[in-house]
Amino acid sequence: MTNSDNFDSYPPLFRPNPCVDHGEHSPNPESEPGPHSDSEPEIPVVDLGSMRENLSKICREWGMFRLVNHGVPVELLSQLHEHANKLFALNFESKQALITTPILYFWGSPALTMSGNVQQTGPCADSLNWLEGLNVPLAKNSDFEYQHPLLQSFRSLLEEYGKHQTRLAKTIFSAMAEDLNFPPSKSKSYLSLPTGFMRVYRYLRCPMADRRWGIGSHTDSSVLSILHQDQVGGLQVYKNDKWLDVKPIHNTLIVNLGDMMQAMSNDNYISVKHRVRVNKEKERISIGYFVFPTEDAVIESSRYKPFTYPEFQAAKELDLKTVGIKIGLSRFRITGNGTN
Numbered sequence: 113m114t115n116s117d118n119f120d121s122y123p124p125l126f127r128p129n130p131c132v133d134h135g136e137h138s139p140n141p142e143s144e145p146g147p148h149s150d151s152e153p154e155i156p157v158v159d160l161g162s163m164r165e166n167l168s169k170i171c172r173e174w175g176m177f178r179l180v181n182h183g184v185p186v187e188l189l190s191q192l193h194e195h196a197n198k199l200f201a202l203n204f205e206s207k208q209a210l211i212t213t214p215i216l217y218f219w220g221s222p223a224l225t226m227s228g229n230v231q232q233t234g235p236c237a238d239s240l241n242w243l244e245g246l247n248v249p250l251a252k253n254s255d256f257e258y259q260h261p262l263l264q265s266f267r268s269l270l271e272e273y274g275k276h277q278t279r280l281a282k283t284i285f286s287a288m289a290e291d292l293n294f295p296p297s298k299s300k301s302y303l304s305l306p307t308g309f310m311r312v313y314r315y316l317r318c319p320m321a322d323r324r325w326g327i328g329s330h331t332d333s334s335v336l337s338i339l340h341q342d343q344v345g346g347l348q349v350y351k352n353d354k355w356l357d358v359k360p361i362h363n364t365l366i367v368n369l370g371d372m373m374q375a376m377s378n379d380n381y382i383s384v385k386h387r388v389r390v391n392k393e394k395e396r397i398s399i400g401y402f403v404f405p406t407e408d409a410v411i412e413s414s415r416y417k418p419f420t421y422p423e424f425q426a427a428k429e430l431d432l433k434t435v436g437i438k439i440g441l442s443r444f445r446i447t448g449n450g451t452n
């Protein structure tokens with residue numbers, strides 16, 4: 113979150129450079145902050161200790177909530193952010209050289225293919241994302257030793273944090289499964305803790321902050337995503353035709369329901385639309401955990417053709433490449449005449 117001139121740490125594409133034309137697109141009206149009023153609804157809060165009180169209504173009306181009483185030590189959160197700041201502050205070339213498999217260093221797009229490459233986008237690719245990030249697969253992260261002490265200690269902090277995330281995902285998902293009356297077989301295959309991964313993002317300072325996105329409007333493909341953001345702000349969710357700021361509140365986590373959860377619930381729960389604004393003066397760090405169904409779990413509901421998560425992901429990758437956007441769940445939705 114430093115404001116000093118640390119452009120050596122930026123991927124070259126994001127350094128101030130009069131020779132690089134990032135395109136002079138007119139401001140996207142959607143990107144305008146819009147009027148803020150005190151009557152904006154507050155992001156709903158769920159207490160992990162008494163979740164069943166209001167979870168069902170919130171999942172149906174919001175598809176996201178702020179989680180309190182989550183049991184993740186505040187010291188662990190601050191150490192993670194401190195390490196992320198230090199690691200991202202290294203110069204770009206060092207990051208490329210140091211950060212090797214199983215952790216992947218990427219920039220310009222948060223979308224990775226199943227084979228672990230940055231997703232190429234097709235025709236409407238006016239969509240450079242003003243970020244760099246790390247992809248950390250939880251299963252492969254645990255036994256790995258890095259030579260660089262900063263990376264090695266970050267790796268073990270992420271491992272510890274990953275255990276908290278799987279605990280939270282399990283608890284939250286089982287309350288949802290109960291609310292939705294999933295049979296035990298579904299509850300089991302619809303959440304695959306070992307294949308979850310983490311993302312650590314640094315959103316970069318952007319001179320055209322009103323014309324560029326950290327991450328543009330999207331829904332997550334996951335069952336659940338759990339985010340921790342620093343105090344800079346920028347995350348927004350779409351609710352009742354309005355974008356609302358998800359203000360950073362110390363020691364709280366944000367839980368988003370993803371597309372898989374929406375399909376599993378037969379559209380009773382919603383996969384929340386959200387986006388991340390960038391900032392002219394400040395960088396922003398966020399750490400996300402994303403969890404999916406098992407690879408062979410067939411998601412069955414009356415509104416969708418049966419599909420697996422790998423089929424969903426393959427359709428998404430193809431759409432991003434050919435159409436330039438994620439079409440997502442509507443690819444699988446059964447329409448009125450029985451076709452899609």
Ligand SMILES: O=C(O)CCC(=O)C(=O)O
Binds near residue numbers: 341
């Ligand atoms: O950085 C954030 O707060 C959100 C990240 C996000 O939406 C994503 O990775 O899908």
Ligand SMILES: [Fe+2]
Binds near residue numbers: 330332
């Ligand atoms: Fe997201």
